[in-house]
Amino acid sequence: MSKVVTFRNNVIDAVKGLFPEMDVEWYDGLFDEQDIADWTLKTPCARVAVMNAPTAHHSTMEMNTSLRVVVVIIDENRHVALDGDARAWEYVEKLAVFANLNKFNTPDAAPATKVRFKRISQPVLRREGVSVGVVEWESSVMIGRNRVLERDYFYRPDGSMITQTPQSRVIARGYAHNEAGMTAEDELDVTPEVD
Structure with a gap:
């Protein structure tokens, strides 16, 4: 499976863990009023997108992709007018704090940076009692083959890396010298000269 899709799935699982009551x-990455109308049937809900993946070569010959992750959170008024706004802000703020410096259980990912969050204000949505919040951040994920591991390490015939090294036992005796360069044994052998 694609590492980008795996990372997106890890983000979805993390959001589900953070908000168990949400449909995630x-x-x-694109949505319009019709999408929001469909999503409000399952409020509160979140939709996760991974977009814009510019790459840079890495010293291991892999590519370092800078992914832009966007999470859209939708809620609606329930008990009183505009109470969905307070819940949307709470979800957005909690997710922004959670995402900051998170690797989302992905070994080849860097901690999330450049976290931004906002509420989308639109009169039509407000009149319908719908609140929309967006949290976005950047996460770098390494993709491709790590050729340094292939070149610098040894592998078994089944393809697994050999990580255990041969053990040896070394017993050494060291001598501590004083300022004159003498060891403790040398000092004991010194006998005063008698004239």
């Missing part, structure tokens, strides 16, 4: 799925 992926989306392609």
